[in-house]
Amino acid sequence: MKTCLDCFPCFLNQTLNVAKIITDDKKIHHEIMTGVMGKLLNISFDMSPPEVSQIVYSTISEITKIKDPYFKEKKEQNRRAMELYQELKEKINNSEAPLFLAARVAIAGNIIDLGINRKMGDVKTEIFSALDSPITINDFSKFEENLQQSKQILYLGDNAGEIVFDKLFIEEIKKKKNPRVIFVVRGGPIINDATMDDAKFAGMEEVAEVMGNGFNAPGTILSKTSSIISDLFTKSDMVISKGQGNYESLSEEQKNIFFLLKAKCQIVAKELDVNVGDAIFKHQHQEGRSQDSI
Numbered sequence: 414m415k416t417c418l419d420c421f422p423c424f425l426n427q428t429l430n431v432a433k434i435i436t437d438d439k440k441i442h443h444e445i446m447t448g449v450m451g452k453l454l455n456i457s458f459d460m461s462p463p464e465v466s467q468i469v470y471s472t473i474s475e476i477t478k479i480k481d482p483y484f485k486e487k488k489e490q491n492r493r494a495m496e497l498y499q500e501l502k503e504k505i506n507n508s509e510a511p512l513f514l515a516a517r518v519a520i521a522g523n524i525i526d527l528g529i530n531r532k533m534g535d536v537k538t539e540i541f542s543a544l545d546s547p548i549t550i551n552d553f554s555k556f557e558e559n560l561q562q563s564k565q566i567l568y569l570g571d572n573a574g575e576i577v578f579d580k581l582f583i584e585e586i587k588k589k590k591n592p593r594v595i596f597v598v599r600g601g602p603i604i605n606d607a608t609m610d611d612a613k614f615a616g617m618e619e620v621a622e623v624m625g626n627g628f629n630a631p632g633t634i635l636s637k638t639s640s641i642i643s644d645l646f647t648k649s650d651m652v653i654s655k656g657q658g659n660y661e662s663l664s665e666e667q668k669n670i671f672f673l674l675k676a677k678c679q680i681v682a683k684e685l686d687v688n689v690g691d692a693i694f695k696h697q698h699q700e701g702r703s704q705d706s707i
Contacts, residue, residue: 414661416462419680424453424469427604431473434482441477448472461662463632470603470629481602490525490574490605491614493536498577501540505581513553515585516673517544520692522578523571523656523675525605536574543675549687552696556671559696560586563650565593568621569633569663571656571674573611579655583620595645596621600638601629606658632662657681663697670697 425446432445452472456465474480481487501518508514521543525536568583570576576598583594596617598607612623627639633654635643646652652670654663660672660681672695676682682689 414461414664414681414684416456416458416460416465417680420462420465421453423678424465425449427466428469428473431470431482435473435477435479445473445476448476461632461634463630463658463662464634466632466658467603467628467630467634470631483605484602487573487605487611490536490572491577491611494522494525494574494577495615497537497540498581501578501581502584505585512557512585512589514544515582516553516556516694517548517692518578519575519582519655520548520673520675520694522575523673525572525574540578543692546692548694549691550685550693550695552671553694555696556694559651559669559671560590560592563590563592565645565649566595566651566653567645567649568594568596568653569626569655569659570596570598570607570612571659573605573607575655576607576611576617577615580615580617580620583617587620592650594621595649596623597626597633597642597645598623599629599631600625600627603629603631606631630658630662632658634662635666660693666697668697671695672697 428446428449429442432442449469449472452468456468505511505515505518521540524539524543568579570579586594596612598609598612602608609623609625617623624642626633626642628634628637635646650669652668654660654670654672655674657674657677660674663670672693674693676685676687676689676691676693679689685693687693
């Protein structure tokens with residue numbers, strides 16, 4: 414998915430939000446906004462929105478010398494998500510369709526996004542409300558079919574907190590087929606996206622191999638990830654892609670991908686032909702899937 418001019422208000426709104434988190438000094442706010450706007454003037458519209466976001470947040474970091482402005486918020490979202498883990502696990506275990514419910518939980522967890530949704534309310538209320546909402550694009554049956562043929566799954570995580578709900582989904586996947594699952598986090602801090610520290614807090618290593626992707630963009634930029642991750646992407650039987658940023662950066666890839674996300678902006682919603690806020694479980698078809706694993 415390519416960046417368009419309609420993305421610019423979001424980039425600038427996020428920039429101002431971060432500036433206000435970092436400091437109350439309006440002079441520094443002006444310096445940050447000016448620096449980011451200067452960079453935006455020179456971006457290529459062939460870049461995906463997460464690639465541009467990486468430039469935006471790197472510019473903010475260069476100006477302020479603060480690499481992880483959402484550090485405290487990420488810790489809090491992890492803590493609040495972990496408080497729900499056991500309750501949701503029991504709900505899934507008691508379900509007549511535990512794998513499907515676990516998938517719904519994982520999608521519901523995608524509401525945790527401090528870049529777009531700064532006014533995040535109570536996590537429990539938000540999650541259980543999302544569970545009662547329909548999945549607008551629902552390719553779960555295709556997922557079940559593909560799962561039976563998959564020996565290796567690459568699971569691309571998104572946000573801190575949210576990965577607790579991803580863990581619940583992976584637990585059910587392993588019960589169903591027990592494939593090798595590699596869970597991928599960002600290579601460094603970016604907005605509230607999950608890093609190795611967040612995965613460790615969630616206990617993700619209990620259900621999957623955990624790897625950083627080698628790049629701190631709020632998406633998966635295959636040309637800039639580590640060679641290990643790009644090889645895994647090519648050779649895995651299935652890719653599970655969580656969140657809007659991963660969708661924006663991978664929507665044009667020819668690969669057996671399942672996108673699980675909430676549509677959070679009008680541009681993505683229009684591309685998917687859904688409404689903002691809709692839940693998505695979309696299968697991306699591919700050509701010439703490799704059955705090799707590494």
